[in-house]
Amino acid sequence: MNERDALLRAVCDTPDDDTPRLVFADWLQEHGDEARAEFIRVQIALARGDASARLKEREQELFAAHQEVWEQPFEKFKAANSFRNLIYDVFFHRGFIRALVICDEEKQFADHATEVFQLAPIQRITFFHKWPHAASAECAELLRLKELRIYRAGFETKALGALLRSKSLLNVTRLELIADNDNGYLTAEGIELLSRSTALPALRHLDLSYNCIWLAILTEGDLIGQLESLKLRCTDIDDSGAEVLARCERLRSLTHLDLTANRIGDRGLRALATSRNLPRLTTLDLRHNLYDTEGGVEIRGCTPETRQILEDRFGAGVLIDGRLEE
Known part of the structure; x- marks a missing residue:
């Protein structure tokens, strides 16, 4: 060397x-x-x-002038006889590539993982499109990850089970399982596997956006008790779902809850605002919800009375108005 x-x-x-x-x-x-x-x-x-x-x-001047050269070591990772690269995109942080976007439809990741992780201090990977969970989940190199994002990859129960039994996710602090119309959603069985998983002891941040969430199942397992942030953007949560969250005694460590783009009405909002099971919650994001009034009329933004209750509880930490951040 x-x-x-x-x-x-x-x-x-x-x-x-x-x-x-x-x-x-x-x-x-x-x-x-x-x-x-x-x-x-x-x-x-x-x-x-x-x-x-x-x-x-x-920073932008240097990157624009030298990006191609600095990314060149990853150019070799192309799936044979395929129009898709294994490494689809890279992101720099603190001077080195920290994050990769990978398309592993050709099942090349497991073969190249050792070399990939020797080239840069990789701490975040996004897998998108169909990812063969069982083939890649046991790579010891994944122990280096702090963040794992699976996007548009489908969540078949068998494959998801292989991922959630992996011994290589011990250091993952952030997990994102993002659904997609074309490739499928988490099933009730998948949610149960996740909620009871013991393979993620370091997990503190969970994003299940764009899935249809069985909150009663998600909140039954012990995993929910580890979380500091939970993102459930566009998951079709209504008043009943909000009440499930408000009643969950395991959410006492939660500081950030993102419920944007759902359909929670006054009943659900008041349940969240008055819950004793969310003592550490400082940020509650409710932007782009459709709220049902008692008369059954949908409105954007909540009623003045409910808004006041939320602001009394969370102050500036409740986000009701404004544009969503990607």
């Missing part, structure tokens, strides 16, 4: 530590790659909270 490879290995092995990244930047500058060295330092400064317009502009 040469000096450069050793320095990169240190970055990959300690992804949360900026010191190996800055050491690598110094080495790059000493060996003539001043642009990449500067890019690493600029992105670290941005990640540490320096939000100056000039720094952001410099």
Whole structure:
């Protein structure tokens, strides 16, 4: 292993530590790659909270000029005899590629995972389209992940069960299972597998948006008690669903609840506002809901009386108006 490879290995092995990244930047500058060295330092400064317009502009200038070269090591991962790349997109953070978007319809990920994770400190992967869960879920390299997103991949119960039994997800803190009209939704059986899974001890953030959620099943298992944030955007939740959440004693650790684009009425909103089972909840996102009044009339935005109850409970943490963020 040469000096450069050793320095990169240190970055990959300690992804949360900026010191190996800055050491690598110094080495790059000493060996003539001043642009990449500067890019690493600029992105670290941005990640540490320096939000100056000039720094952001410099980041974009460097990236536009050198993106193709910096992403070149991942160009080799193309599925044989297919129009789809295995690595579909990459995202930089703190100077190195942190996140990948993968299309594994050709079942190449398991074969290349070791090499992929040696190239960069990968901590987030998005799998989209049909993903062979059983073939890839046991890759030991997934232990490096903090965030796993499965999007437009379908959620067949057998395949999902293989994923949720994996011993390689022990360090995942954020899981997103995003449904899609063409590729399917979580079933009741899938929700039950998730709610009772013991394979995700570090999980704190769960996103099940665009599924049809069986909340009674989701809230029965112990997994819900680990969560700090729960996103249920566009999941057809009504008053009864909101009441299920309000009654759930396992949600006591929840600080953020996203219920945007649902159809919760006054009854459900008041149940959430008065629940004693949500003592830590500071952010309740209710934007783009259709609210049912007592007379059965749908309105955008809630009644003034209910709005006041919500604001009294959550203050600025209740989001009722405004555009949704992607």
